[in-house]
Amino acid sequence: MRKGSPDTWAFAGAVGVVLLLGWLELRRPGGVSIARISGGLLTIDLLIRAGIFTIILVGLNLLMGYAGQVSLGQAAFYGMGAYFSAILTVKAAVLGISPAVARAWWWPWFVMGGAAVLVGVFSFLIGWVILRLRGHYLAMATLGLGIMVYIVLRENLGIPQLNLTGGFDGIVDIPRLHLGAFALWPESRYYFLVWAVALATIVLGLNVVHSPVGRALRAIHGSEAAAESVGIVVPLLKAQIFALSASLASLAGSLYAHFQAAVVPDTFGFVPSLELVVMSAIGGMASIWGAPLGVLAVLLIQELLRTHVLGLIPAVTAEMEPVIFGALLVLIMMFWPGGLVSSRRRRPVWGER
Amino acid sequence: MSEQGLQTTTGDRGILLRPTRASLQRFGRQAALVAVIVLVGLFLVGMGHRVGYGAADYLQLLVDGLQIGAVYALVALGFVVVYRVTGVINFAQGAFVMLGPMLTITLFGSLSGSPVFRLVVSALGAVLFVAAVGMAIHRLTLHPARKASALTRIIITVGVYISVQGIALIAWGPRPYVLPAFTTLQMVDRLVEVGSIIIQAQTFWIWGVAVAMLVLLALFFERTVVGKAMRACAVNRIAAQLMGIRVDRMATLAFGLAAVLGAVAGIVLSPATRPTYDMGLELGLKGFVAAIMGGLVSFPGAVVGGIALGILESLWGGVTLAGFKDLFAFLMLILSLLFWPQGILAGKGEGGS
Incomplete structure (x- = not known):
């Protein structure tokens, strides 16, 4: 980020909002909480989930909006991170990890980092092979990969006797995170951790976008042949960004596991992958700021539908939610394809018009 | 190896046939394909041997695979028709697969008269209604957004699918329904025994209808003006428009x-x-995999892809853990993207046009 650029101001604003909301929740001055101010719409729970999704979305926007590669299986990496954290903390004994290590405060952090690295390497290898193909091949391959990972998680990794993933029921009693003796719980504390990571991810994303790598990515989006001709190693760069986005999703998954304290495979299936794409599209794919805005917009729409709109109309049940959600998605894509934050308006990318 | 892969060069020692890079790549791909087939075959036989399968068991799995494979082929053809004319991967295809039987069952229950009459009228009525729904979806959502990027239009079809499935949940609820078998016109189907193999009578209906649809489709594309116009749109949209073909109408028709x-x-x-309200997700995705196996633009490819997927999946499901049956299709998706991205029938017929 450059000093005094719009991004810097936006970032300062975002930090301010995050701190203000966190302070409100931590202090509850005069019994006033975020939930009460917003009429039950914004809860600390929703804000934490928004932070977790923001981490995934920054990676996804880099991949989809900048590199122009669609991932229809991003929830798989999210799930891999969550399950790495869950299995290695809850089922450490089954895997022969000594209890002294597994109960140390740094162990979950170590697992979280290790998972992000492993998932990154794994996705780099896959991306390296698949991204040599042009067009929407990655989208199709990630669709397949996403569903495969979901099935493997659901079916106990194929070794039912160990019962590592807990099948359909998932894993419960995942421990909360600690920094030494300081517990990052209740939610008002965890909120700060999640949003610190989310804001750091946003900075990372902005720096990538404004670096030579970001310009190379946009060049790939514009024309792969042209990008290659100016010396960009297209498959390598695409695989790197794919790996980065997968690592971020894994990190978010670990944070989710320690937040929810339970993981079930259905959170990481095909439909959640689609929801991530929807969030990205609504926020604006070709924008890092689109990530938090898209996440908040989708979560708020869902929450509004659930708590307000559906209750007001008689004879309309909660089952209307997917109908309205799908219709909204179609309408936004039809009339507002750039999303909430459209980079096209601010600065046309060379060669796109 | 085909002749195109060999480059003729005239050197001192006369005419040499030197393999080009492309031909080596093709050879590598073919070798990989053979290796994959051999490995999968060995795996199936090995796993089957473990559970004590005989020839009859394999034949039974083969017949079951041919049954579902014919269905995958039909669904895959739907993907190909839309992709060739509009360039969109239509994820709403699964919605049509679900609406067909659900509407037939509802109509069947509301009509009076002989069961044959009710079945024929309700099936025809349902097909016509779904066709109208398909055209309406195109007119209302994709036609106004025809200038948007392919990704935006694909997301629109995802939104349509979510909405339609949501409406189906409201209309029919989550419970499974029953359509009477075509032969007995009752809930219980007749079973045909061929040697030790048991075939549902409905299986013959599936094969018969699939073949009839293929013949009708071939006649439509070869013999009718509209069919030829549609093929022209697929080959070159602008040239077709210059010839006076209403490309948008052809897209709606597709x-x-x-x-x-x-x-x-x-x-x-x-x-x-x-049938249930959410059957379209699985069948839609499997049909999509079959279409990809066939190269996404080839009608014969889609049929072969569907049948191959059905048979292989059935064999795989017969010898592996029950929960892993669905894994196969998506494994196939990634393998076919890697090894034969142009489809399993690449280079034969009008495939890549």
């Missing part, structure tokens, strides 16, 4: 045709399964 194919597939399959 959606109608895809809807008919999907609905018919769903209807003939449903007496052998129990």
Whole structure:
């Protein structure tokens, strides 16, 4: 980020909002909480989930909006991170990890980092092979990969006797995170951790976008042949960004596991992958700021539908939610394809018009 | 190895046949394909041997695979028709597969008269209605957004699918339904025993209807003006427009045709399964995999892809853990993207046009 650029101001604003909301929740001055101010719409729970999704979305926007590669299986990496954290903390004994290590405060952090690295390497290898193909091949391959990972998680990794993933029921009693003796719980504390990571991810994303790598990515989006001709190693760069986005999703998954304290495979299936794409599209794919805005917009729409709109109309049940959600998605894509934050308006990318 | 892969060079020692890079790549791909087939075959036989399978068991799995494979082929054709004319991967295809049987069952229950009459009228009515739905979806959502990027339009079809499935949940609820078998016109189907193999009578209906649809489709594309116009749109949209073809109408018609194919597939399959509001997701995705296996632009490829997927999946499901049956299709998706991205029939027929 450059000093005094719009991004810097936006970032300062975002930090301010995050701190203000966190302070409100931590202090509850005069019994006033975020939930009460917003009429039950914004809860600390929703804000934490928004932070977790923001981490995934920054990676996804880099991949989809900048590199122009669609991932229809991003929830798989999210799930891999969550399950790495869950299995290695809850089922450490089954895997022969000594209890002294597994109960140390740094162990979950170590697992979280290790998972992000492993998932990154794994996705780099896959991306390296698949991204040599042009067009929407990655989208199709990630669709397949996403569903495969979901099935493997659901079916106990194929070794039912160990019962590592807990099948359909998932894993419960995942421990909360600690920094030494300081517990990052209740939610008002965890909120700060999640949003610190989310804001750091946003900075990372902005720096990538404004670096030579970001310009190379946009060049790939514009024309792969042209990008290659100016010396960009297209498959390598695409695989790197794919790996980065997968690592971020894994990190978010670990944070989710320690937040929810339970993981079930259905959170990481095909439909959640689609929801991530929807969030990205609504926020604006070709924008890092689109990530938090898209996440908040989708979560708020869902929450509004659930708590307000559906209750007001008689004879309309909660089952209307997917109908309205799908219709909204179609309408936004039809009339507002750039999303909430459209980079096209601010600065046309060379060669796109 | 084909002749195109060999480059003729005239050197001192006369004419040399030197393999080009392309031909080496093709050879590598073919070798990989053979290796994959051998490995999968060995795996199937090995796993089958472990559970004590004989020839009859394999034949039974083969027949079961041919049954579902015919359905996948029809669904895959729907993907191909829409992709060739509009360039969109239509994820709403699964919605047509679900709407067909659900509407047939509702109509069947509300009509009076002989069961044959009710079945024929309700099936025809349902197919026509779904065709209208398909065309309406195109007119209302994709036609206004025809200038948007392919990704935006694909997301629109995802939104349509979510909405339609949501409406189906409201209309029919989550419970499974039953359509009477075409032969007995009752809930229980007749079983045909050939040696030690048991075939549901409905299976013959599925095969018969699938073949009839293929013949009709071939006649439509080869013999009718509209069919030829549609093929022209697929080959070159602008040239077709210059010839006076209303490309937009052809796109709408393609959606109608895809809807008919999907609905018919769903209807003939449903007496052998129990249709639910969410059956479209699985069948839609499997049909998509079959279409990809066939190269996404080739009609013969889609049929071969569907049948191959059905048979292989059935064999795989017979010898592996029950929960892993669905894994196969998506494994196939990634393998076919890697090894034969142009489809398994690449280079034969009008495939890549």
